[in-house]
Amino acid sequence: MSKKLIAFSILAIFVMVVGLAGCGQQPAKPAEQPKPKALKVGSDTAFAPFEFQDEKTKEYVGFDMDLIKAIGKQMGVEVEVQGMGFDGLIPALEGGQIDATISAMTITPERAQKVNFSKPYYKSGLSMVVKADNNTLKSFKDLEGKRIAVQIGTTGADEAKKIKDAKIREFNTAPEAFIELKAGGVDAVVNDLPVNEYYIAQAGGKDAKIVGEPLTSEEYGIATAKKNTELADKINKALDELKKNGEYEKIYVKWFGKKPPQ
Template identity: 35%
Template structure:
C-alpha cells in the first residue's frame, strides 16, 4: 500500500513538472467589429478578383489590429449608416476616410490622426469657367452623403447640391455632364482621376485642413489608447509611409 502511494506521488510530481514545462496556449484574441464603406478607393474597396476588402484603410486597420492584439470583424456598410451605427454603438470602431470634426465628436470618439486630407474641386476637362471653390456659386455640385465634401458644398451660396450614396456615382455623373463639379477629399479624388484621366481634372488648391481618424463607439473608449499606440508605432516603423506610397503616390 505504501509502495502504491509512493508511485502515485511520483506520477503526480511528474505531471506537475510536465505541465510547467509545456508552453501556455495563446489566449483567443478579442474580436472587434470594424465598419467601413468600401466605395472609397484607394482607401477602401472590394477587390474584383478576390471579393475581399482592400485599400489603404483596410491594410492600416489590419496592421493596427496586429500591433494592438485584437482580431477585426469587418462590416461593409454605406457611409451615412456607418456613422449612425457608430453613434448608436452597433459597431465598435469604423475606418473609412472619416474626417475628424467637432460635430462628429459629439456622437463618437476618434483616434489620433493618421493622415491629412483636405477638400478639392473636380470638374470635366473641357470646363473653363470653374477654376476653384470660389467659382462654384450657382453651380450643380456633387458630393457623397454625410461627408465633409457635402458639408462644404452646402456652404456655397446659390449652389445646387446633389448627394450620392458613394463617390463613384458622383464622379460618373460629373464625367457624363449631369453635374458641374464634385467636392471630395484630395486622396479619394486622385484615385478617381486615375481611372478617368481624359475626362476629369482638379481645379484650385486643397481648401480645407482635415485629418482622417479611426472612429469609436463612445462605450469602447478602452480601445482608443491601444489604437493610438499602434498608430504611433506604425508611423515610427515606416508602415504608414509604405501604405501611402503603395496606395496614394501617383494615384
C-alpha cells in the same frame, strides 16, 4: 472455492488493474484558450484609394484597410470589416454594431461630440473635379449657382451646401458622384483631394480634371464609441508603434507613391 469462482475472481482483478492503468494513462486535456475577440470595423468601402473592393478577389483593399489590419495585428486581434454607408457609420458605433470605423473620416468638432477619435493618421483637404473640357470653372467661387455632386454625410457635402445658390445632389458613394459628372448631370464634384486624384489617375485624365486650390485642410481619424475609451487608447498605442517601426510609412508609400509628410 470452486474453479468457476476462482476464474471469476481472477477476471475481476484483471479488469480492475486494466481500468486503473487506463486511468493513469489518460492525461488531462489542457484547457482551451479563449480566442481573442475580433475587432469589428465599419467602413464605406467605395472610397478608393482608402477603401474599396478588389474586382478579382472581392476583398476590401486600400490604405485604410491595410492600416487597420496592421493596427489589429499590433493589438493581437483579428479585424473583421463590415461595409456600410458612410452616413450609417456613427449610428452603428453608437448602437454597438461595430467596435470602430476607419473610412477616411474627417475629425470635426461635431463628430467628436458623438465618438472618440484616434490621433490623426492622414492629412487631406477638399477639392473640386470638373469635366476635362470645362474651362469656365476654375475655383470654388465659380461654383455659385452651379450643380454640384457630393457624397452624403461628408464634409464635402457640408462645404458645398455653403456655396451661394448651388444646387446640391447627394449620392451614397463617391463613384456615383463621378458617374453623374461624366454623364453631364452636374457641373462639378466636391470631394476629398486624394480620392479625386485617384479617380483622375484611374480615368487617365480623359474624362475629368481637378481645378483650383484645396478648400480646406482636414485630418482623418479612426472612430470608436464615446464610452469605449480603452479601445481608443489601444488603437492610438498601436498607431504610434506602426509609425515608429516604419510599417505606417510602407503602407503610405504603397498607396500614394510618396513618403508621409512629417
